[in-house]
Amino acid sequence: MKALVTGATGFVGAAVARTLVRTGLEVRVLARPDSDLQNLDGLPVERVAGDLRDPASLRKATTGCRHLYHVAAHYALWAKDTSIFYDINVAGTRNLLEAARDVGVERTVYCSTIGAIGLPPGGGLGTENTPVSLEQMAGHYKRSKYLAEQEVHKLAKEGLPVVIVNPSAPVGEGDVKPTPTGQVIVDFMKGRMPAYMETGMNIIDVDDVATGHLLAMEKGRQGERYILGSKNLLLREVFEILSKLTGVKAPALKLPRAAVLPLAYLNHWLAELTGRPPRIPLEGVKMAKYKMHYDCSKAVRELGLPQNPPEVALEKAVRWFRDHKYA
Secondary structure, eight states: EEEESSSSSSSHHHHHHHHHHHHOEEEEEETTOOOOOOTTTTOOOOOEETTOOOOOHHHHTTTTTEEEOOOOOOSSSOSSSSHHHHIIIIHHHHHHHHHHHHHHHHHHEOOOOOGSOOOOOOSOBTTOOOOOGGGOOOHHHHHHHHHHHHHHHHHHHOOOOOOEEEEOEESSOOOSOHHHHHHHHHHTTTOOOOOEOEEEEEEEEEEHHHHHHHHHHHHHHOOOEEEEEOOOEEEHHHHHHHHHHHHHOOEEEOOHHHHHHHHHHHHHHHHHHHOOOOOSSHHHHHHHTSSSSOOOHHHHHHOOOOOHHHHHHHHHHHHHHHTTTTO
């Protein structure tokens, strides 16, 4: 049996590809010709050149595959040309799933994001069924992923065999870019965290996220969403774990959001002028207003999602970043 993985050169997609290979499945990966392929080094996978914006390449990539894991996305908190979020994340997802439908792919797992899951307005844990709207999405990445989910739901209602997974904040090995969460870890390791703005996140080992994709393929209900997460933590608690792992002192100064927000707007304005990513991403500061804590019990109950401790995942990330000279 052959499975196609998109986004396999990235953090989560590479973990999915590695997990599939370990299970003995035949794996094909879709990658742009200019992609950084280091996450595929040593993996016995078939590489096919293509682009989510090129439907013909997607039809070729999906032909002959029984399963599809769509993990690719433009994941960033800023872009000079914001249309890239919608071209890749929304139109690209529709292009790929339509190609999968047309060539007869039997089942698809679509990787969305925890950011597309709602949070209760009065506080508490978000679930797969917490009401949410486009207007509540902060930033183009979240908005584009929310809209992409709407495309997936539409195709599911038309009969496409697809399951949606919503990873929280994966950490671990292979974060080559790195992701925004990974960059926080790198900055901490380099001692670039003199102060912080308190927020909440849900940490999960990227290898558990990958396993969750395979479990969703095997056990997930068609058209359903599953939060792939583990433990809810405050950012302060994450820094305390990192301090024990690295010996770097955790920042003691907690800044109010009102003090950081003007600096973020200034950084955003400078980024628009220079074309360089902002040092303080505006969308990240806006998102920090919310404690992104979630109830992950549905995926544990229905899929059997592993729940390894965040300390293990963060230790893997620290070791990998050190070994690869990020910090």
